[in-house]
Amino acid sequence: MEKISGGDALMRSLIAEGVDLVFGYPGGSIMPVYDRLYDYQDQLKHVLVRHEQGATHAAQGYARVSGRTGVVIVTSGPAATNVVTGLSDALMDSTPMVVITGQVATPFLGFDAFQETDVVGITQPITKWSYQIRRAEDVAWAVARAFYIASTGRPGPVVLDITKDAQVGLTEFAYKKCDYIRSYTPYPEIRLSDVERVAALINAAERPMILSGHGVMISGAEKELAALAEKAQIPVAATLLGLSTMPSDHPLYKGMLGMHGNIGPNINTNRADLIIAVGMRFDDRITGNVATYAPQAKIVHIDIDASEFDKNIATDATIHGDAKAALQALLPLIDQRRHEEWLKSFDEPARVEYEEVVIKEVHRKNGPLTMGEVVNNISKATAHKAIVVTDVGQNQMFSARYSRFTEPRSIVTSGGLGTMGFGLPAAIGAKMGAPGRTVVFYTGDGGLQMTIQELGTIMEYHTDVKIVLLNNNFLGNVRQWQSLFFHNRFSQTPLLNPDFVMIAQAYGIAAENVNSREELPAAIERMLANDGAYLLNVNIDETDMIFPMTPAGADVDHVMLNATETYPLDK
Amino acid sequence: MEQQLFTVTVFTENQAGLLNQISVIFYRRGLNIESLSVSPSSIEGIHKFTITCFSNRPMMERVVKQIEKRIDVLRAFLYTDDEIVYQEVALYKVPTLQLLDDTCVEDVIRRHSARILEITRQYVVIEKTGHPEETQALFHELQKYDIRQFVRSGRVVVTKSAQEVFSMFLKEQEIRKSTTDSAATGS
Numbered sequence: 001m002e003k004i005s006g007g008d009a010l011m012r013s014l015i016a017e018g019v020d021l022v023f024g025y026p027g028g029s030i031m032p033v034y035d036r037l038y039d040y041q042d043q044l045k046h047v048l049v050r051h052e053q054g055a056t057h058a059a060q061g062y063a064r065v066s067g068r069t070g071v072v073i074v075t076s077g078p079a080a081t082n083v084v085t086g087l088s089d090a091l092m093d094s095t096p097m098v099v100i101t102g103q104v105a106t107p108f109l110g111f112d113a114f115q116e117t118d119v120v121g122i123t124q125p126i127t128k129w130s131y132q133i134r135r136a137e138d139v140a141w142a143v144a145r146a147f148y149i150a151s152t153g154r155p156g157p158v159v160l161d162i163t164k165d166a167q168v169g170l171t172e173f174a175y176k177k178c179d180y181i182r183s184y185t186p187y188p189e190i191r192l193s194d195v196e197r198v199a200a201l202i203n204a205a206e207r208p209m210i211l212s213g214h215g216v217m218i219s220g221a222e223k224e225l226a227a228l229a230e231k232a233q234i235p236v237a238a239t240l241l242g243l244s245t246m247p248s249d250h251p252l253y254k255g256m257l258g259m260h261g262n263i264g265p266n267i268n269t270n271r272a273d274l275i276i277a278v279g280m281r282f283d284d285r286i287t288g289n290v291a292t293y294a295p296q297a298k299i300v301h302i303d304i305d306a307s308e309f310d311k312n313i314a315t316d317a318t319i320h321g322d323a324k325a326a327l328q329a330l331l332p333l334i335d336q337r338r339h340e341e342w343l344k345s346f347d348e349p350a351r352v353e354y355e356e357v358v359i360k361e362v363h364r365k366n367g368p369l370t371m372g373e374v375v376n377n378i379s380k381a382t383a384h385k386a387i388v389v390t391d392v393g394q395n396q397m398f399s400a401r402y403s404r405f406t407e408p409r410s411i412v413t414s415g416g417l418g419t420m421g422f423g424l425p426a427a428i429g430a431k432m433g434a435p436g437r438t439v440v441f442y443t444g445d446g447g448l449q450m451t452i453q454e455l456g457t458i459m460e461y462h463t464d465v466k467i468v469l470l471n472n473n474f475l476g477n478v479r480q481w482q483s484l485f486f487h488n489r490f491s492q493t494p495l496l497n498p499d500f501v502m503i504a505q506a507y508g509i510a511a512e513n514v515n516s517r518e519e520l521p522a523a524i525e526r527m528l529a530n531d532g533a534y535l536l537n538v539n540i541d542e543t544d545m546i547f548p549m550t551p552a553g554a555d556v557d558h559v560m561l562n563a564t565e566t567y568p569l570d571k
Numbered sequence: 572m573e574q575q576l577f578t579v580t581v582f583t584e585n586q587a588g589l590l591n592q593i594s595v596i597f598y599r600r601g602l603n604i605e606s607l608s609v610s611p612s613s614i615e616g617i618h619k620f621t622i623t624c625f626s627n628r629p630m631m632e633r634v635v636k637q638i639e640k641r642i643d644v645l646r647a648f649l650y651t652d653d654e655i656v657y658q659e660v661a662l663y664k665v666p667t668l669q670l671l672d673d674t675c676v677e678d679v680i681r682r683h684s685a686r687i688l689e690i691t692r693q694y695v696v697i698e699k700t701g702h703p704e705e706t707q708a709l710f711h712e713l714q715k716y717d718i719r720q721f722v723r724s725g726r727v728v729v730t731k732s733a734q735e736v737f738s739m740f741l742k743e744q745e746i747r748k749s750t751t752d753s754a755a756t757g758s
Contacts, residue, residue, distance in 0.1 A: 182741075310632070311636075
């Protein structure tokens with residue numbers, strides 16, 4: 001059999017896995033791979049990012065909108081440590097990603113060689129699997145295993161740390177995709193007894209509520225979720241990452257859960273008699289104080305990851321398995337119900353939220369622009385069809401709250417890790433993963449500057465990303481907490497900012513400032529009509545705060561309407 | 572919540588780096604590992620970790636699930652002492668002269684069912700297997716002889732269960748493999 005180098009084997013393995021796009025950055029210990037890549041460019045498009053962290057977030061954005069595994073190639077040492085944030089983010093948010101790091105040659109391992117770092121040791125706790133390839137013969141096996149692990153079950157990031165001698169060593173090559181690992185059961189068989197138990201609880205419930213999480217999207221179970229909700233007339237609330245699993249205008253969709261979610265689903269969490277959680281993990285931003293979280297309700301938890309059961313919230317019944325398969329098994333056993341009174345109970349909090357929060361945010365007649373009205377206008381101008389990518393902070397919460405969704409897989413945001421700087425590279429990846437869709441990226445002046453170098457990537461690859469900078473010259477979310485909980489002591493939150501329009505223009509990206517309500521609609525039109533990337537620098541009042549708010553650690557039904565009032569109002 | 576000693580047994584594939592993966596799961600939750608022993612199991616290619624740790628049941632159940640989540644971990648089990656037969660080995664190095672000067676050495680060895688492994692002019696090595704309280708008791712008694720070294724192994728355990736759960740698990744995986752293979756070949 002013909003022998004090829006480990007680098008060739010890596011290229012052919014990636015192609016065998018259906019990879020046609022990789023995000024990366026070359027360097028010393030990965031140069032043999034980049035040399036081989038030179039000959040495969042017609043099959044493997046390489047996107048040269050401007051910092052390795054950007055490569056990981058771009059791969060995440062790509063994976064989240066396409067469902068495919070994002071691939072990253074970087075060198076050893078500092079490059080490998082630069083991917084740590086993206087790995088951790090991808091693990092928290094269940095994103096399939098394979099990150100290939102170069103490593104010094106095996107004889108130098110452990111001798112503190114130039115650009116050597118213990119990549120496997122560093123990344124084991126923040127990856128689904130992390131493995132060092134030391135021989136060219138192992139490349140095909142390890143790549144096959146990596147893609148299988150990253151993409152199946154609860155998806156997650158995998159690291160392959162490939163030594164330089166493994167890249168240049170010669171090997172015979174025969175690729176066999178991995179579909180079985182003895183110690184790993186990605187799709188557990190759903191137990192009928194569990195399904196029957198859950199069905200009985202749902203059929204007996206008077207006030208059931210479905211919590212739809214990211215798992216629904218990963219599993220592609222949006223239709224099954226809607227079918228269950230419709231058959232038994234169960235209200236549905238989404239987690240941040242579960243946004244767009246049900247269209248925003250569906251009559252049973254009652255809004256977003258969590259710290260800045262909608263009032264109805266949050267307060268009704270503590271009025272429901274049954275919580276049906278699908279593909280979500282009861283994050284503390286959802287639950288608030290776990291001791292007072294839905295004590296009156298039975299808890300049903302459907303998830304593919306058994307370690308999530310009883311981790312944060314004790315369950316009464318579980319279905320361990322893929323969300324789509326679980327919902328399909330459940331549906332025939334569910335009785336048709338109406339739950340009219342219960343469904344109606346979401347109306348009053350929705351009315352109060354609209355009058356006390358939404359109107360004041362999006363329908364102001366005068367005064368400075370607000371983040372909510374910018375998002376609201378853009379959502380309308382895109383017919384609620386865009387992919388919404390966010391950074392982290394107020395921009396994230398406003399864009400999650402005021403965007404409406406008509407299509408699944410329309411939100412890309414850093415939920416679990418809350419990574420500032422995630423958004424810009426993630427938006428690049430999202431556009432490359434869904435080139436036919438409009439990608440709107442909401443960011444703040446803080447987060448944008450954490451990965452602003454990726455404007456260079458947008459320039460180089462002509463990536464059509466609409467950047468909406470909600471600029472208040474402050475680290476707004478921290479400012480909000482300082483304002484509410486730290487006596488207005490704005491410690492290190494004001495930012496002296498550059499002229500962002502000039503920066504964008506320096507990268508050849510069209511850009512403009514928006515300072516007033518009157519300018520906004522036309523500016524949005526110009527941005528969306530522009531053939532290519534666009535930066536809208538919208539100057540926002542620094543005092544704008546995101547409400548409603550359930551403070552960290554408070555009871556889930558303790559909802560602040562503004563800095564001084566809580567729901568319900570005494571009127 | 573009630574703290575007690577738990578024993579976790581973990582069966583893994585023979586892959587490098589598993590000890591690190593397992594130990595960080597304890598560390599991250601602020602748990603100290605009391606004892607640890609790692610060795611090849613009776614099944615070729617499968618390693619067995621036996622870990623003891625003081626904690627409460629809900630915490631330990633979470634830990635076990637997190638361990639099982641690691642790709643190369645086959646299964647992990649949680650036990651309290653009443654569910655297992657367990658044993659550890661202790662070695663005691665005592666100066667020979669001190670022992671010779673005492674007439675009750677035979678009595679001590681007999682009462683503790685200990686044995687003498689080596690005698691040199693300088694020192695004697697005594698071995699005792701048992702539960703930690705038992706090896707500790709002998710340590711207390713030998714202290715008057717000016718003990719030079721005292722070491723205890725980690726725990727080894729077998730379960731009292733009538734069913735061999737792990738063997739059943741391996742059989743289930745063989746079935747899963749054969750169904751995966753037949754699905755792949757379309758037969």
